[in-house]
Amino acid sequence: MxxxxxxxxxxxxxxxxxxxxxxxxxxxxxxxxxxxxxxxxxxxxxxxxxxxxxLMIENMHTPVQNQNNLSLDNIDGENVFECYSECIKDCAEVKIPTMVVHLPNDNFPITELGMERIKRITEKAERLGINIAMENLSNVNNIACVLNSINSKQIGFCYDSCHHANNENAGDLLAKYEKRLMALHLHDNGGARGQHQLPLDGNIDWPTVMRKIAxxxxxxxxxxxxxxxxxxxxxxxxxxxxxxxxxxxxxxxxxx
Structure with a gap:
């Protein structure tokens, strides 16, 4: 497919x-x-x-503009929580099985409050049977924090090939989260913006990436x-x- x-x-x-x-x-x-x-x-x-x-709908991507506010103890932080909670409800209503989320960048570490919000989101996802896939960007420490702390079949990983290739310190994400892989974002790192190019038009080692996915x-x-x-x-x-x-x-x- x-x-x-x-x-x-x-x-x-x-x-x-x-x-x-x-x-x-x-x-x-x-x-x-x-x-x-x-x-x-x-x-x-x-x-x-x-x-x-x-066509079928594989997943939907949640809004990203305010992702770094997740742990803030104010209305901005609560709005991020409410946004993700609403997206779970939307997925259930229109029968989209998975939603992709950007956790905050690593220079905005997830606090105890942020983790509490994620746990509440997880509870709603479990109740409605919706998968939440955390996508790698400049946030691999926050992803590790969440996936190591929350052992739920509804919470997993979205592998983005270009973001991974452009982050030399990310490690082997596919090996690390292989059993929690829920979604793929495959694109290359060519072009003026260094991302979202068609595969095989940039510098990614696609035989290796696809073997690791397999x-x-x-x-x-x-x-x-x-x-x-x-x-x-x-x-x-x-x-x-x-x-x-x-x-x-x-x-x-x-x-x-």
Whole structure:
């Protein structure tokens, strides 16, 4: 199964976006669950358009703008908790099995209050049967803190290939969290921004990455998270076709 992050650029209607993703060969999508980054207030309406296009929803990405406030003892910290709690409810209502979360960067260590909020979030996720996958960025110490402290089948890890490649001190995250892997974000570290390029267009050692993913026993989709940064000369159809072919190559590396 091959999936792709849905908000990868281009001005096109939501209905046509998912239709084109399906026509390119993809089986499903990862939804951006926020009105941020130009997504617009109609993001919830995307769910029905995904279904109408014949795609599955693998997971949704929670808002990221205020992630570093998680441990603050004020309204900003409580708002982050409420945001994640609301996303769990949304997942249950529209039948999205997993949500991806950015924990605070490591220069904002999770405090006792922050951990208490995460435990309350975990309790709600367990009650509603929703998975929460913590994505690696500049936050590997905070991820370790959470995953070492909370032993819940609903709390796990989202592996981001480019963020890992760009963090030389992160260690072998796939080996460390192999049994808790819940989601993948596969993109390369080429281009002017050093991230969100199509796989095989940057410097990541993809044979090694895909072998390590296979060794975890992970059964989920081969999931891409590219942007069209640096590919603006391609039409959306050309970009999606190129992305799908890259994903097929990763599938071959992963399973063969």
């Amino acid at each position: 091959i999936t792709i992050y849905d908000w990868f650029g281009y001005e096109v209607s939501i209905k046509d976006r998912y239709k084109l993703i399906k026509e390119a060969g993809f089986d499903g999508v990862l939804l951006w669950w926020s009105d941020g980054f130009g997504r617009g207030a109609d993001y919830r309406e995307g769910v029905q358009h995904v279904i109408n296009a014949g 060794e975890t026993g992970y059964k989920g989709a081969t999931a891409l998270e590219p942007m069209n940064w640096g590919y603006e000369d391609l039409s959306i159809q050309e970009f999606l076709c190129k992305a799908y072919e890259k994903a097929k190559t990763l599938e071959k590396l992963r399973f063969e």
